[in-house]
Amino acid sequence: MLWNTLLLALRAIRRNLMRSFLTILGIVIGVAAVITMVTLGNGATKSVSDQISSMGSNLIMLIPGQRFGAGSSGAPNFKLADVESIRNQIGVAKAVAPIANKATTAVYMAENWSTVVSGSNNDYFKAGNWELAAGRTFTEAEERAGKAVCVIGDTVRTKLFGGQNPVGSEIRIKQFACEVVGLLKAKGQSAMGSDQDDTVVMPLRTVQRRLTGSQDVNRLTVSVREGASIDAVKDQLTLLLRERRNIGETEEDDFRVLDTRQLAETLTGTTRILTMLLGAVAAVSLLVGGIGIMNIMLVSVTERTREIGIRLAIGALEREVLLQFLIEAVVLSSLGGLIGIALATGASIALSNLMDIPYLFDAGINLLSFFFSAAIGVIFGYFPARRAAGLNPIDALRHE
């Protein structure tokens, strides 16, 4: 019975090619849209977390104030002495980099470029996973004396020097000349979307003396040895800094301790919300596809009711007719689902290449949208048929 009914179902699909095609099309578009959106969203999330790990592994950032960003409610900045103290007290700290930032303009010959100068030490390069493309980092003497030397990022090089090797040249920052001693390898965009290569690094003392005019350090970056517990180090850092900043037991911290994992969670959380949003929009298109199928099925119900009448009259059992319609619906919706998945895979791979994000196959969303589409097809293909097959054969035959 199953074999014969399968034959009948396939014949019915074949003789209504247009209707079958339209049914499949609705599912194909819906499934492809949902899968593509979610896959691209996942890829974007992955890309963000990859970029965060490119910032450096096992990285802890200390920021004054409780809020992200500048202007943090008057909490005092860090001091250079904090760096020494951390180095002495936190054994697993591999690198401790104080950072003082100043936005300014760099000039070379006739070219000028607005960038951010970071004052730090050689630990800055270690903590941030920076590698040198040319030249060298700072010498101890340069750091101590606050000499006018700098290491520049790839973007600054391109803007000021074009393709030339900048090492040995002098650029002008504000009113002083500064010798370029090193060039950093390009790292690309950061997780926040800013250009990490748009940077000029100088010894901390140079920046403090010549640009900011204060002893303040805006930020501390601590890199921890592999295998060390980040959470334990964070606790130790918090205790240490509370003590150094004279915070009473009942008072809250006036600084934040962030690690890259936390940052990753915050940022991937954002892209995940976007993914869900895109997925929801795509789910609407799947629903619209479903309504399209419902429409086609309902329009064809008159013709199909008469067909059911004919089948019943020549001796088909009600369950044989229903099984046939069920098979038809399942075959069409699964076919649509499979084509949709194939299309989505192609589109996702092409688009993630275009958007420069990794392609991640998500079995969950593939299965989910496949079964959702199959359910739509089966519900709208089968239930009108069930009503018709329950009629007296003569009523089904006379259906207008």
Next chain:
Amino acid sequence: MTDATALIRLSGITKTYGQGQAAFLALKGVDLAIEPGEFVAIMGPSGSGKSTVMNILGCLDTPSSGTYVFEGVHVEQLTRDQRALLRRNYLGFVFQGYNLLARTTALENVELPLIYRGEPAAARHAAARAALEQVGLGGWEDHTPAELSGGQQQRVAIARSIVTRPAVLLADEPTGNLDTRTSQEIMDLITALNRDRGITVLMVTHEPDMAAYAKRTIRFVDGRVESDQLNGGAD
């Protein structure tokens, strides 16, 4: 059970459509018996109940009361599926509107009842081809109803009804949509099936010319059998 040889026996069959005030009594107690091998024309004006009795005889519809015995089986006690199996194994239908599956070839239309019977593909194809040959449509196997004339479509429908070698052929206004000449060809075909293969034929018609092909005419008026007579000499 006075007549033990009867193939079909209806006693006190009534059929009511609708309920309460709007109820309409289409059949008001019909008794009739049909012997194997008969060719019966059922006539009557529209609304007389001739089609209703035909649908009940064909197990396409159920009576409101009364008994219907087919080869000793009480049809009114059968389940829906059992009635379907009775149609599948004993009855063949020809309708006024042909009722072929659209966009489906003649061969596939004819073999449809055999598929439900579970016949293997080779036997099915052979039987369907033979049936089409018999109705004079050899060579038209691959044509769809849209590519066939009305008379040809009705021939396909007849081929479909006889491919299972049914005991009874029920024809509801089989020539109603056809011109006179084609009607005569169809009636000749049905007559031959009755004569040569012994298929019992029950045919509803309102045309006396077509009824004349039958050996017996039952006339319905107002939901009752008005007259039931043998056609003298018509063969």
